Amino acid sequence: QSDKEYVGFATLxxxxxxxxxxxxxDFTLLVAGESGLGKSTLVNSLFLTDLHKDRKLLNxxxxxxxxxxxTKHTVDIEEKGVKLKLTIVDTPGxxxxxxxxxxxxxxxxxxxxxxxxxFRDESGLNRKNIQDNRVxxxxxxxxxFGHGLRPVDVQFMKALMEKVNxxxxxxxxxxxxxxEMKKMKDRVREETDKYGLKVYQFPDCDSxxxxxxxxxxxxxxxxxxxxxIGSNTVVEARGQRVRGRLYPWGIVEVENPSHCxxxxxxxxxxxxHMHDLxxxxxxxxxxxxxxxxxxxxxxxxxxxxxxxxxxxxLPLSTPDVETEKLIKMKDxxxxxxxxxxxxxxxxxxxQDL
Amino acid sequence: xxxxxxxxxxxxVVNVFVTFSNEEKRSLSLGGHVGFDSLPHQLVSKSVTQGFxxxxxxxxxxxxxxxxxxxxxxxxxxENEEASHYQNGVYLRPRTYDLQESNVHLKLTIVDTVGxxxxINKEDSYRPIVDYIDTQFENYLQEELKIKRxxxxxxxxxxxxxxxxxxxxxxxxxxxxxxxxxxLDSKVNIIPIIAKADTISKSELHKFKIKIMSELxxxxxxxxxxxxxxxxxxxxxxxxxxxxxxxxxxxxxxxKVGNKMVRARQYPWGVVQVENESHCxxxxxxxxxxxxxxxxxxxxxxxxxxxxxxxCKLEEMGFKDTDPDSQPxxxxxxxxxxxxxxxSDLQRKEEEMRQMFVNKVKETxxxxxxKERELHDKFEQLKRMHQEEKRKVEEKRRxxxxxxxxxxxxxxxxxxxSLSQPLKKDKDKKK
Numbered sequence: 001q002s003d004k005e006y007v008g009f010a011t012l013x014x015x016x017x018x019x020x021x022x023x024x025x026d027f028t029l030l031v032a033g034e035s036g037l038g039k040s041t042l043v044n045s046l047f048l049t050d051l052h053k054d055r056k057l058l059n060x061x062x063x064x065x066x067x068x069x070x071t072k073h074t075v076d077i078e079e080k081g082v083k084l085k086l087t088i089v090d091t092p093g094x095x096x097x098x099x100x101x102x103x104x105x106x107x108x109x110x111x112x113x114x115x116x117x118x119f120r121d122e123s124g125l126n127r128k129n130i131q132d133n134r135v136x137x138x139x140x141x142x143x144x145f146g147h148g149l150r151p152v153d154v155q156f157m158k159a160l161m162e163k164v165n166x167x168x169x170x171x172x173x174x175x176x177x178x179x180e181m182k183k184m185k186d187r188v189r190e191e192t193d194k195y196g197l198k199v200y201q202f203p204d205c206d207s208x209x210x211x212x213x214x215x216x217x218x219x220x221x222x223x224x225x226x227x228x229i230g231s232n233t234v235v236e237a238r239g240q241r242v243r244g245r246l247y248p249w250g251i252v253e254v255e256n257p258s259h260c261x262x263x264x265x266x267x268x269x270x271x272x273h274m275h276d277l278x279x280x281x282x283x284x285x286x287x288x289x290x291x292x293x294x295x296x297x298x299x300x301x302x303x304x305x306x307x308x309x310x311x312x313x314l315p316l317s318t319p320d321v322e323t324e325k326l327i328k329m330k331d332x333x334x335x336x337x338x339x340x341x342x343x344x345x346x347x348x349x350x351q352d353l
Numbered sequence: 354x355x356x357x358x359x360x361x362x363x364x365x366v367v368n369v370f371v372t373f374s375n376e377e378k379r380s381l382s383l384g385g386h387v388g389f390d391s392l393p394h395q396l397v398s399k400s401v402t403q404g405f406x407x408x409x410x411x412x413x414x415x416x417x418x419x420x421x422x423x424x425x426x427x428x429x430x431x432e433n434e435e436a437s438h439y440q441n442g443v444y445l446r447p448r449t450y451d452l453q454e455s456n457v458h459l460k461l462t463i464v465d466t467v468g469x470x471x472x473i474n475k476e477d478s479y480r481p482i483v484d485y486i487d488t489q490f491e492n493y494l495q496e497e498l499k500i501k502r503x504x505x506x507x508x509x510x511x512x513x514x515x516x517x518x519x520x521x522x523x524x525x526x527x528x529x530x531x532x533x534x535x536x537l538d539s540k541v542n543i544i545p546i547i548a549k550a551d552t553i554s555k556s557e558l559h560k561f562k563i564k565i566m567s568e569l570x571x572x573x574x575x576x577x578x579x580x581x582x583x584x585x586x587x588x589x590x591x592x593x594x595x596x597x598x599x600x601x602x603x604x605x606x607x608x609k610v611g612n613k614m615v616r617a618r619q620y621p622w623g624v625v626q627v628e629n630e631s632h633c634x635x636x637x638x639x640x641x642x643x644x645x646x647x648x649x650x651x652x653x654x655x656x657x658x659x660x661x662x663x664x665c666k667l668e669e670m671g672f673k674d675t676d677p678d679s680q681p682x683x684x685x686x687x688x689x690x691x692x693x694x695x696x697s698d699l700q701r702k703e704e705e706m707r708q709m710f711v712n713k714v715k716e717t718x719x720x721x722x723x724k725e726r727e728l729h730d731k732f733e734q735l736k737r738m739h740q741e742e743k744r745k746v747e748e749k750r751r752x753x754x755x756x757x758x759x760x761x762x763x764x765x766x767x768x769x770x771s772l773s774q775p776l777k778k779d780k781d782k783k784k
Contacts, residue, residue, distance in 0.1 A: 036522020060526035060568050098528050099474045145520055145549055146416035150438045152473050175521075175552035177618055245554050248631050250623020258621050 024083035026132060027274060028114075030164065031088065032107060032156065033141025034095040035063070037171040042139075042230035043088055045243060045254055046266055049075060050232070058096075066093040068106045089135060095152055103152075104159045111135050111163045115289040134286060137200070137269065137277045138164045141171040142225070148187035149195075157197045163285055165200040165277050167269075168192070173227035173260045174245065174252045181227055188225050199225075202268070203276060220268065226261035229254055404458035406509050407647060408489075410445075410541065411463065412482060412533065413518025414470035417548045422516075422603035423463055425616065425627060426639055427452065430605065431463065440468030443478050445485045447510075462510060475529050479536045486512050486540045490662040497663075511659060513650045514577070514642065515541045518548040519598060523557050525564045534574045540658055542577035542650055544642070545569070550600035550633050551618060551625045558600055565598055579641055580649050593641050599634035602627055 031039045035057070044050055058066065074087045089110070094103055114133045121130045138160060142153055153168075160166055168188065170176075176184060192199060202221055231254050235244045243254040254262050269277075411419040420433045431450060447464040464485070469478060489511045496507050515537060519530060537543060545565065547553070553561060569576060576597070579590035604627050608617040616627040627635050642650075671691070 034522075035527075036520070036524040057524050060528050060531040061572055064528040064532060066528070096528060098478075098532055099476050101474050103473075143520070144552075145418075146414065146438060147435055148438065150415075150471055155473065172521075172552050174620070174622075175549050177620055247551070247554055247623065247625075249551075249625050250620065252620075252622050256621075 021082055024085065025274075026085040026087070027278070028087040028089065028133060028135050028137075029269075030091070030107070030111075030135045030138040031141070032091045032094055032104075032138060033171065034143065035092070037141040037143055038228075038230050039090070039139075039141055039171075041232055042141075042169075042171070042228055042262075044232055045230040045262065046269065047075075047077065047086060049077065058092075063093070063096045064098050066097045068093040068103050070106055070110045087133070100152055104156045108159055108163060111160070112289070115163075115286055116293070118286065119290055119293060134281055135164050136274075136281045138166050140166055140168045142168055142188065144170050144172050144175045144184065144227075148184065149191045154191070154195050154197065157192075157199070158195070161198040162288065165280055165285070166198075167200050167265075168225040169265065170225055170227040173229050176227070185223070185225060185227070200277070200280070202273065220264060223261055223264060226265045226268075228262050228265055229260040230262070401457060403505075404460060406460040406462075407651070408462040408464065408510060408512050408514075410466075410482070410486070410512045410515040411518065412466045412469060412515060412537075413548060414520060415468065417518045417520060418603050419465060419516075419518055419548075421605065422518075422546075422548070422601060424605050425603040425635070426643070427461070433465075436465075436467050438471045440471060442472065443468045443481045445481055460508070464512065470529060478529065479533045482533070483536055483540065486537070487662065490540075490659055491666070493659065494663055494666060511654055512541050513647075513654045515543045517543055517545045519545055519565065521547055521549050521552050521561075521600075523553055523561050525561075526568050531568065531572055531574070534569070534576075535572065538575040539661065542653055542658070543575075544577050544638075545598040546638065547598050547600040549602065551602045553600065562596075562598060562600070577650070577653070579646055586645055589645065590641075593637055596634060596637055599638045599641075601635045601638055602633040603635070 029043075031043060033039055069092050071090045071092060072087055073090070074085065077084050077086060091107055094107070097103070111134075114135060118130070118132060118134055121127065140153070140157060140160075142149065157166055157168065170181075170184060170188070173181065191197075202217065204217075229245065229252060231243045231245050231252075233243070233245070234241050235246050235251055236242075237244055237251045237253055242256075245252040245254075253259050257263050409423070411423065413419050415436050415438050420431065424430055429450070429452065431448065433448075444467055445464050446467050447462055449460060449462045452459045452461055466482060469482075472478065493507070493509065493511055496502055496504060517530070517534060517537075520527060534543060534545070547558075547561065547565075550558065579586075579594050581587040581591045581594075602618065602625055604616050604618050604625075606616070606618070607614040608619050608624050608626075609615075610617065610624060610626060615629075618625045618627075626632050630636050
């Protein structure tokens with residue numbers, strides 16, 4: 001096309017790119033799982049920083065009646081001019097006590113709190129500097145020592161699947177031989193279906209992508225749940241310095257795809273699907289929360305007969321289930337009465353004849 | 354003279370014997386080979402013919418490798434299906450096998466804890482285990498207290514060793530581990546082992562072991578110490594004590610290493626050999642558990658744990674070793690006292706029952722008498738009414754008769770009058 005016909009909006013992607021680099025990104029990651037499964041090590045390996053300096057681990061005795069805490073670490077990291085504000089939410093104490101009934105409650109409460117805060121901010125008058133602390137992704141660590149999902153795993157994922165993108169991981173994968181690993185993954189996938197657990201699904205790639213990309217996408221989907229290994233140490237293997245674990249019988253390389261799925265996880269989480277995770281959080285989980293919240297509020301309002309509401313919202317367009325039922329019933333009655341009336345009229349008419 | 358000499362001699366001998374009982378034991382040297390050095394052999398051949406029995410309890414989470422380790426230790430494929438994580442509670446599954454090696458028969462019972470560590474609320478997880486151990490002790494005690502007992506061919510099901518499988522987190526014990534081991538340490542010999550140890554590197558393992566042992570010590574958990582009082586094994590045992598808890602790897606699959614087939618686990622990054630001491634402590638565990646200390650474990654179970662149970666149980670039942678005057682009570686006396694107590698109890702109960710019966714009978718009697726009296730009264734009343742009525746009716750009848758008579762008289766009078774009158778008329782006419 002000649003220069004005259006060239007309009008120029010093809011530069012839009014570049015403009016978006018520039019603006020976003022200037023604005024910077026943020027991402028909140030929640031890690032959950034029992035103590036000792038390698039959560040902190042994995043996060044360090046993923047983001048190549050040491051987030052957990054000087055942390056104190058509790059003894060077994062102290063953990064008998066431990067409650068779940070929520071701790072936040074925020075770091076600003078930069079790569080090639082792109083700034084990322086990364087928040088890691090940790091859940092020390094999850095699953096560690098002897099009685100773990102509802103140990104996920106502090107976590108669901110935390111997620112709801114972040115939604116509520118965003119909801120208020122979004123509905124406020126001054127919306128210039130909204131802080132988005134909503135949890136974009138939850139990495140759930142499944143222990144590799146058992147035969148698949150345990151009751152506490154199932155309950156946790158059930159409680160969280162409607163509120164956040166759950167990515168289950170098989171932790172400490174250097175405990176399973178390749179055959180055992182396949183069995184474990186099949187087991188976990190089977191049980192995920194069986195118990196109706198909704199975990200984060202990769203979006204299907206467009207039909208016009210090339211075959212290689214589709215193949216990669218298929219492989220990615222088939223290797224979930226990812227089996228990961230983390231390491232804080234660098235060792236020498238095959239003449240290179242790599243992150244790995246040194247054993248008397250060999251060296252496990254964290255970034256070797258034939259050793260574990262760490263690379264797949266990193267690619268998925270950071271390099272390709274980070275934005276998709278954020279989008280789903282905003283479009284699906286947050287919207288669900290918001291709709292629920294509003295419904296609860298308006299039903300309370302109609303009960304209390306208050307005119308003002310603290311948040312500017314549109315009036316409820318869809319009636320709730322109760323009134324609908326009543327309306328249906330009344331309609332039925334009306335119809336029956338009309339039928340009877342018709343019959344009576346007919347009878348009278350016949351009598352007259 | 355000889356006579357008296359002999360008597361003196363005799364009395365001297367008697368004196369020796371008398372003083373003997375007050376002196377300390379003294380050792381004598383033998384003049385030749387007597388032959389009682391074969392006693393241990395006799396004991397051994399007797400126990401070999403009898404056969405040995407050994408009971409292992411494996412406590413650990415589902416999937417931690419208990420069954421695989423048993424298979425690896427005894428080099429046998431014990432049949433077992435994989436357990437599920439969704440049991441409602443913890444239950445124990447004992448299985449007995451008959452094994453033989455050279456001419457030694459071993460009756461091996463392996464008790465598995467199914468469902469341990471899977472529940473969300475694990476506060477009662479230790480209870481079925483403690484109950485099982487106590488039940489085995491109870492069964493043995495019952496057998497021991499029988500009148501006609503056959504301890505020599507009693508199948509001893511008491512747990513000789515509890516292998517506690519620790520999850521290889523690398524940090525420390527889990528809270529459930531601590532709580533459970535504290536409940537078990539006074540009832541059974543515990544050897545803690547780190548399961549699936551091929552997931553921990555050497556440096557991490559060292560720190561992990563130290564942390565575990567310090568936690569056990571600071572919480573007063575008594576684990577089994579390999580005995581160091583027997584010269585033959587003191588050195589190896591004390592060095593093994595320093596390696597606790599053993600970090601083990603189990604496998605029944607064989608991999609070719611060099612030009613041999615060894616039991617191992619094959620990873621993309623290397624091969625973990627089960628019997629390689631620089632890879633894991635499996636060999637140490639086997640050595641300690643089976644080859645060196647099996648008999649000591651049985652002895653400890655009987656002499657320490659069982660005796661403790663027995664003492665507690667009997668004290669509960671009211672037996673004491675010494676009476677209030679601190680004189681030793683004989684079991685017979687205690688039995689007699691108990692028996693008397695029991696019989697008097699029985700008598701008292703009988704009396705009570707009889708009393709109750711008598712009371713009841715009296716009550717019923719009184720009731721019946723009351724009813725009888727009422728009936729009688731009613732009868733009297735009815736009789737009187739009846740008489741009353743009869744009298745009235747009699748009166749009426751008499752009245753009626755009176756009337757009838759009066760009427761009859763009048764009638765007769767009237768008749769005669771009417772008869773005499775017509776005659777009179779006739780008479781009047783004739784004149």
